[in-house]
Amino acid sequence: MSVAYLQTPLGIAYVEGDANGLQVVSIKEDTSLPSNHPIPEDLAPAIQQLTDYFNGQRAVFDLLLNPQGTDFQKRVWKELLNVPFGRTVSYLDLSRRLGDEKAIRAVAAANGKNPIWLIIPCHRIIGTDGSLTGYAGGLWRKKWLIEYEKGGLQGSLF
The missing domain is CATH 3.30.160 (Double Stranded RNA Binding Domain)
Structure with missing residues (x-):
């Protein structure tokens, strides 16, 4: 490796x-x-x-991914790839996309176990009320990434 x-x-x-x-x-x-x-x-x-x-020159990654996890986790991570740059969805929305809104806690847990930071965009998942919840990298990083992707941090990267 x-x-x-x-x-x-x-x-x-x-x-x-x-x-x-x-x-x-x-x-x-x-x-x-x-x-x-x-x-x-x-x-x-x-x-x-x-x-x-x-550097503001890429919104979509084109890389071969090989995350290690359970089949369920891999399904969640694959669905995260469908959340576009600059957009957010709730954990509930993500659960619905996966076909079972009652699985919201399991979906949130799988999201939290995402081994491929940023490229599999778990930072784009928010609470149903719009709150920034649960981010292994720290909520300040989640907030930064969401604002950056929505254009709020252009010109202030470094």
Whole structure:
């Protein structure tokens, strides 16, 4: 498994994957970028697309994904990919899209286990009342990403 790091406005992104696809993209609380860590060939497209995203040049990712999880989690994560850039949907809406609004807690739990930060856009899922709820990367990052995608942070990235 190859590993790469990327400095973003939200912290250091940790990227892990191989020729079979990305397995992990997470955000680290540590603000120091590991030195002398070359970008493996398998991860170069992911690093470039993430860079493009934060430079305002990409709204959709085109990468091979290989998240590890249960079949149910994978169904939820696949549905998250259908939430467009700049839009949000509620956990209830997501549950309905998956065919069972009573599964809202399970859907929320699967959303919280998303191993591929940002690329599988779990930050676009909000409470039914519009509140920002439950985000493993911290609610401040969720708020930042939603505002950024809606155009509210253009010109203030770095």
